[in-house]
Amino acid sequence: MSKIKTTSTNFANKQALADECSEVYAANIIGGQWALAICSWLINGKLRFGELRKRLPNITERMLTLQLQKLEENKILKRTVYPEVPPRVEYELTPIGYELKPIIEQLENWGKKHKELVFLP
């Protein structure tokens, strides 16, 4: 999809870190700008492309497509195409995708706590 340079230092560093640090590896998978938000929505059940787009008001179709593709490649979600016109495509978390649920919940709690700490006197 998007072209990454496998000869770059950045690529090498990312690989090396991900190899020895599973938490960094995990963060690389769900760390895209929209990836976590997409997963958060899908935890409540499958959604169509257009439904996701509505729930992420400012996302462009291109970005949504890219993020969904990346998540599909990483086996976080399953894409189902129905042979209809106009097309209908549904996205659903895989089992390993659903296992992100407790992590997302904890991130949410930590985030709320951090916000209070930082923004309130």
Add this chain to the structure above:
Amino acid sequence: MSKIKTTSTNFANKQALADECSEVYAANIIGGQWALAICSWLINGKLRFGELRKRLPNITERMLTLQLQKLEENKILKRTVYPEVPPRVEYELTPIGYELKPIIEQLENWGKKHKELVFLP
């Protein structure tokens, strides 16, 4: 520190998402290339600048500095300068920083599981 354009669409989107999604907000804080790795090391106790650098073999001093500054700004870690020559600077997680521990552990477990799923037949 690094200059972000507060007038960009990207910035606006990030803000909007982080505002309504605390998990995305959290991911933005610990999602830097090296940030999570730094936190992972500091969970075991305070470290000096040079010690961190040794533990992250490929990081440049500039990157380490930037990430540490960002983490300090976000109150994830505390920086202590000792008035000596040559200088000695220690970095230590704050209480809210230490609260990342269970998240990091879960991310690590999930990452390991995901690796098995993807890389083994």
Add this chain to the structure above:
DNA sequence: GACATTACTTACATTTTATATAGTACCATA
């Protein structure tokens, strides 16, 4: 035959993030 609908592609521009390389300040010690 023109049009609407949905889920994408493609080409290109901009913004953000990361790396490379060189330099600085401080002062104790040689």
Add this chain to the structure above:
DNA sequence: TATGGTACTATATAAAATGTAAGTAATGTC
């Protein structure tokens, strides 16, 4: 006076991620 160690800073460049705008395919309905 020169050297060494530590934790940075400055500037330039490369790479990656994100955004903009336009198009495509398929087919049922008007």
